[in-house]
Amino acid sequence: MNDKNTTQFNHENVKVGEETSPTLLRFFRRKWLGIWQSNPPGMGLFVFGLCIAVIMAIPIVYVIWRSLFxxxxxxxxxxxxxxxxxxxxxxxxxxxxxxxxxxxxxxxxxxxxxxxxxxxxxxxxxxxxxxxxxxxxxxxxxxxxxxxxxxxxxxxxxxxxxxxxxxxxxxxxxxxxxxxxxxxxxxxxxxxxxxxxxxxxxxxxxxxxxxxxxxxxxxxxxxxxxxxxxxxxxxxxxxxxxxxxxxxxxxxxxxxxxxxxxxxxxxxxxxxxxxxxxxxxxxxxxxxxxxxxxxxxxxxxxYQTSNTYRKPLTLKxxxxxxxxxxxxxxxxxxxxxxxxxxxxxxxxIGIRMGALDGRFFGFAINSLKVSGFAALLCMLFSMPIIYLKGRYPSLITKVIEKLSYAGYALPGVIVALGFVFIFNNHLPRLYGTFYIVALAFVVRFLPQAMQAGEASLSLISPRIDEAARSLGYPPWKVMLKVILPNMLPGVLAGGALVFVSAIKELPATLMLRPPNFDTLAVRVYFEASESIYHLAAPAALLIVLVSVVPLRYMLKKY
Structure with a gap:
């Protein structure tokens, strides 16, 4: 009798569990669809965007954590x-x-x-x-x-x-x-x-x-x-x-x-x-x-109304x-x-004294290498965040976007300090390599790539996405094969902005650069500190000339 009752009880539990599990799944699925207004992104695209946002926020969170203790x-x-x-x-x-x-x-x-x-x-x-x-x-x-x-x-x-x-x-x-x-x-x-x-x-x-x-x-x-x-x-x-x-x-x-x-x-x-x-x-x-x-x-x-707009007067x-x-x-x-x-x-004076030697070009190559790598990473990382924000608006995408902007609103010295804590303590193999410098640049300047990309995405009709999805493309493939080619000029413009900003960045480079990896900005700082102006000036002038690129972009924008 006891065995029978036990068996009957277990069977009832199994039935209840079988009924409860689908109910919970339906509940969470309903909540998930509600967050995305019945239009959720693919899981791969969502996870990639979330991981990028977490990476952007980790240095700041780590600095705050260390300070509290x-x-x-x-x-x-x-x-x-x-x-x-x-x-x-x-x-x-x-x-x-x-x-x-x-x-x-x-x-x-x-x-x-x-x-x-x-x-x-x-x-x-x-x-x-x-x-x-x-x-x-x-x-x-x-x-x-x-x-x-x-x-x-x-x-x-x-x-x-x-x-x-x-x-x-x-x-x-x-x-x-x-x-x-x-x-x-x-x-x-x-x-x-x-x-x-x-x-x-x-x-x-x-x-x-x-x-x-x-x-x-x-x-x-x-x-x-x-x-x-x-x-x-x-x-x-x-x-x-x-x-x-x-x-x-x-x-x-x-x-x-x-x-x-x-x-x-x-x-x-x-x-x-x-x-x-x-x-x-x-x-x-x-x-x-x-x-x-x-x-x-x-x-x-x-607010101004535009239906009766007239150009402002020119004052004498x-x-x-x-x-x-x-x-x-x-x-x-x-x-x-x-x-x-x-x-x-x-x-x-510096050129006459031989300032443009192998050492100078080594600094220039280091600047190009780390800034170029950072620009490529920013173009890669900005795409899923831009696409999630533009095509799948929700509270989650707003949080992802805000986390991605965390490094841009804070000084480079704090971002660098967060990287020192993280990589020195937990990822020592990467600490002291130029990759950590490039990643710090990504945290600092990713929003520049995002802003340029958003402007291009806003000109692309969502119907193009819908047509691609109707043909069986998952969201990540729609982003890469359909949307990216159409917004490539904006993405490249964002990469150019990141490139020139990274070349000028000083505190993050000073704190994170590996041994014997000086950039143009670092050499300007050290040579000028020692009053060796004929060596500092050519590097500084080259930085100024490169900076003409974002000026042209900003003047077109404003």
Whole structure:
């Protein structure tokens, strides 16, 4: 009897299990289809995109994890001794540079787009050219001109009346003012380009309505134009402030200490726990700035209707034309003519002294190799994320996209520190190879490839995908064989942007490069630090020439 009951009970359990298992499967399948709005991607495509997003986020997560377990004593010591001063140095510099670039960028955009300044088409290109000069290269040229033994001092000493009137040469480029000047002159185009794009799209009807109410030109600017420009100014300002937070080369050249320099030097002294603590504080600063910007953008929204769009008026400068032309010329001279002229001067000396030797070409080949490999990886990794976001929108794809942008919003020194922790402790065979440098570049610059690819995918009708799927193609094959050939120009443009950005990247290369693997950016940093300008200038000039590629892309875009 007991055996019979036991047998009957087991049979009932089996039936219940058989019924429950399909029920659970149906439940999870229904939930899965609901997430994707009944259009889920193939599992292979989804897993590949998810793996890429996880790789992009691992360095940041690892740095945060290490900092949280750095120990109370270390946290307390840094909070008492280092962090307050670093906060002041970093935030004061970021705030000052952001405000100054907003003023310069908006004023130049207004002059070039809205006034009758002579040669306005040429000025539109020329005033964007500081983007071709990495700020650490600009710092080198300013040291050559304004340093303690620079050209400005020689000119000062050769002018007796200046010495008699003002005393000995007193410009100190190694100061807050020097760092502020360099970063302002080479980052204002972020605001200038975006503000120019907004000014070109501004509807003339609003201004004419304001003029009909008796407002003057200045009142129209402050009450009509400026509110409509706020989103553009905010977007440019956030780019500038994030750049200043993450800059290492300029502040290291000019011996000014912010969080990035402190993190680098803590890592150089093998105090990785303190470097992780400082990195966490910098991450929190970055997140806070992004949060403030997003809140401000949500509260200030200004819309224009396009059905009655008319081009904006061109204002006559009249008697102000010489003063405006002088202002524009001074900015152009200080940010373009002066640095490029210095580089050409010292490059000629370097070439005569044999700077273009096998050693120089070795640096160039290393730069090409690691930047080219990073560009290929970015083109490969960007495709599944772009395709998932564009064709399979859901909460999951939004998370994947946000994780993929994690490295772009943070300084290269933090991304590099995360790679140091991961590869040194868990993958030592890869640590000290150029592959780790290329992978760090991918984490830093993958969003550039994604942005260029998204623009191309948006021009391809989803019906093409549907037609391919109806023929039996899985999603990954549709992406590779149908969509990729149609969006190849955008993918290649993104790869080009990554390539030139990787050539200019300094802190990640400094921290992760293997022995005897110096790139052009690294050699510029070391040679300039030793005041060997005839060796630093050719490498710096080559970086500037290569940087013309993204400038052309940005000018087409904006």
């Amino acid at each position: 750095a120990g109370i004593d270390r946290w307390q010591r840094l909070l008492d001794e280092r962090i307050p001063q670093l906060l002041w140095n970093t935030l004061s510099l970021a705030g000052a540079v952001t405000v100054s670039t907003m003023i310069i960028g908006v004023s130049l955009a207004w002059i070039v787009i809205r006034t009758d300044i002579p040669g306005k088409k040429a000025w539109r290109w020329l005033l964007a050219m500081p983007l071709t000069v990495p700020p650490y290269v600009g710092a080198v040229t300013y040291i050559i001109v304004f340093g303690r033994s620079g050209w400005a001092r020689d000119l000062w000493q050769s002018t007796p009346w200046l010495v008699n009137a003002l005393g000995d040469y007193s410009i100190n480029i190694y100061s807050f003012g020097g760092v502020f000047l360099v970063l302002t002159m080479f980052t204002y185009p972020y605001v200038y380009l975006i503000a120019s794009a907004s000014l070109r799209k501004m509807n003339r009807n609003y201004e004419e309505a304001a003029y009909s109410q008796g407002m003057s030109t200045s009142e129209v600017f402050w009450k009509v134009n400026l509110p409509l420009l706020r989103p553009a100014i905010g977007a440019g300002g956030i780019l500038v402030s994030l750049y200043v937070l993450g800059d290492f080369g300029t502040i290291a050249m000019l011996r000014y200490v912010t969080f990035t320099a402190a993190i680098y030097f803590q890592r150089a002294s093998f105090d990785t726990a303190s470097a992780a603590v400082l990195s966490l504080v910098l991450i929190l600063l970055t997140v806070a700035i992004l949060w403030i910007e997003s809140k401000t953008r949500r509260k200030n929204k200004y 400068l009249g008697k102000w034309k010489p003063f405006v032309l002088f202002y524009v010329s001074v900015v152009f001279f200080v940010s373009v003519i002066l640095p490029i002229g210095v580089l050409v001067y010292w490059s000629r």
